Amino acid sequence: MxxxxxxxxxxxxxxxxxxxxxxxxxxxxxxxxxxxxxxxxxxxxxxxxxxxxxxxxxxxxxxxxxxxxxxxxxxxxxxxxxxxCFAHLLQLTLVAVAKKNVDCSVLFDSLATLLNVIASSCKRKDILQEIQAENILKASQKGELVSGSGLNQEKGLSRPALVDVTTKNLKKIREDGWIAHMENVTSFCQKYEISVPIMSDMYVVPGRYKRGKKQVDNLHHFRIDVFLSLID
Structure with a gap:
């Protein structure tokens, strides 16, 4: 807290x-x-x-x-x-809206399961915090993270984002955030040896194919149907 x-x-x-x-x-x-x-x-x-x-x-x-x-x-x-807490109310609202996006709903459900497993045990939470602290220290020593006031420090929390701040941040992300977002995703996938979808390939819908569903490439799906849809 x-x-x-x-x-x-x-x-x-x-x-x-x-x-x-x-x-x-x-x-x-x-x-x-x-x-x-x-x-x-x-x-x-x-x-x-x-x-x-x-x-x-x-x-x-x-x-x-x-x-x-x-x-x-x-x-x-x-x-x-x-x-x-008004910031918490805003967070609940954003999560509820985000869940209307199918891909994000799956993500939140997976995160909820993970959090329930971890939060049910103080020992597991302490172990996770210790591991995270070690990862941050290693990344800082390698120059992968920028350290400073309020950056990657457990005691350096930023002030809660209220409605006007959140709106401005979302607008900025919508206009200029896709390239930086993809760079972060690609870097994360490469670090943990996860294959990155080729954006020009056609998007494959998980599960059984639904007749009549418009086929789009990966770029359209991830940028329009997920990234921009979620922000909107």
């Missing part, structure tokens, strides 16, 4: 935000999360009594009315009103 401090600068009246750090926990129970947050706040000379708002996703351990994290915090600081 990433913890941000949002406050008002009384000299300028401007609302500012400061990244406090990442909360690492062995499990995601509300009591464990609350203890970790209190520890991080204490390290920044803050207490729960000074909290005036909180926002998380919609999981029961976060917003539960009896033992949820937001309830435990409000018992100590009644003014720490809870709102559902």
């Amino acid at each position: 990433a913890l941000y401090l949002r406050y008002v600068d009384y000299k300028t009246g401007e609302v500012k935000e400061r990244f406090l750090g990442i909360v690492h926990v062995g499990d995601t129970t509300s009591l464990t999360l609350k203890a970790a947050i209190e520890k991080l706040l204490g390290a920044n000379s803050l207490t729960l009594s000074s909290v005036r708002g909180q926002g998380y996703d919609g999981a029961s351990n976060m917003r539960g009315s009896i033992n949820g994290l937001k309830t435990l915090i409000m018992k100590e600081s009644p003014s720490a009103y809870y709102v559902h």
Whole structure:
């Protein structure tokens, strides 16, 4: 969990935000999360009594009315009103829309299965984080990754993307992102010895061929039917 401090600068009246750090926990129970947050706040000379708002996703351990994290915090600081994280709501919306694309729906279903297997075990999550940290370190040493503030660092999370930022980013990707996207895909496939489809070849529909379905080449399918369709 990433913890941000949002406050008002009384000299300028401007609302500012400061990244406090990442909360690492062995499990995601509300009591464990609350203890970790209190520890991080204490390290920044803050207490729960000074909290005036909180926002998380919609999981029961976060917003539960009896033992949820937001309830435990409000018992100590009644003014720490809870709102559902707007960035998370936007994420849910984008995922729901993306699933309307058949190819992306298959991808999300596969990812959901993978995440369920990993998330069901804290040990598996820790092992995966250790492996990822090693991969990032190796890639950085080889010059394959650019390091710096907010880049490839577990404690360097960027600020949540809201609607206007997301719209601008999607527009830029739609107009200029295909070539860079294909370069990344090709590089990934070559690294892990995965064959890259020849874009001029005809696209082969997985499973049984559907009569009447228009035949297109790989370039049209992956660029128009998947890439641009998903962004639109």
